[in-house]
Amino acid sequence: MSLASSLAGAALMYFLDVERGRRRRNMLRDRVMARMRRLGRVMTGTWRAAAAETSGVSHRIVHLVPKQTDVPDDETLCQRVESQLYRDRHIPKGHLNINCEHGMVILRGELDSPMDITQLEERVRRIHGVRGVQNLLHTRGTPAPNKARSQMATR
Numbered sequence: 001m002s003l004a005s006s007l008a009g010a011a012l013m014y015f016l017d018v019e020r021g022r023r024r025r026n027m028l029r030d031r032v033m034a035r036m037r038r039l040g041r042v043m044t045g046t047w048r049a050a051a052a053e054t055s056g057v058s059h060r061i062v063h064l065v066p067k068q069t070d071v072p073d074d075e076t077l078c079q080r081v082e083s084q085l086y087r088d089r090h091i092p093k094g095h096l097n098i099n100c101e102h103g104m105v106i107l108r109g110e111l112d113s114p115m116d117i118t119q120l121e122e123r124v125r126r127i128h129g130v131r132g133v134q135n136l137l138h139t140r141g142t143p144a145p146n147k148a149r150s151q152m153a154t155r
Helices: 002-015 021-062 074-085 114-125 148-154
Strands: 096-101 104-111 132-139
Touching (some): 104 114, 114 132
16 A cells, blocks of 8 residues: 555656656646557557448348349340350351340351350350250251251252
8 A cells, every 4th residue: 555655656746846747747648648549540440440341241241142133135145145155265256146036045157066066055055144045056068957948848
């Protein structure tokens, strides 16, 4: 107890000194206020970071569930199919014609092998928004599937 009262008396003498007490009190006040401002800035930054993280988590949770969005029109679907297919540089752009009607993708053109034709059709079926695929692709030198009947009629 006497130690505490001795320390309190020394602090009072230090701050209530006639010659330098005013300066010491002002310096103490400035240091305490600066410490409070720094603490406030740190707490504000921590609060903002926590709020931003919470907002980010909520956005990630919301976007985990994919929305059911239909493609608004056939032109957009056709562009989507073309952009998905033509990312692969092995797909010949000049030999394919892609049309879309009411969500149905119509593929026309020539490819090198029947395996390429089936793989291309499967890739198109997996694209979001495609309701169906009408495959009129054929290998080089063979007639298109929609032309075979008309060629037989002319013979």
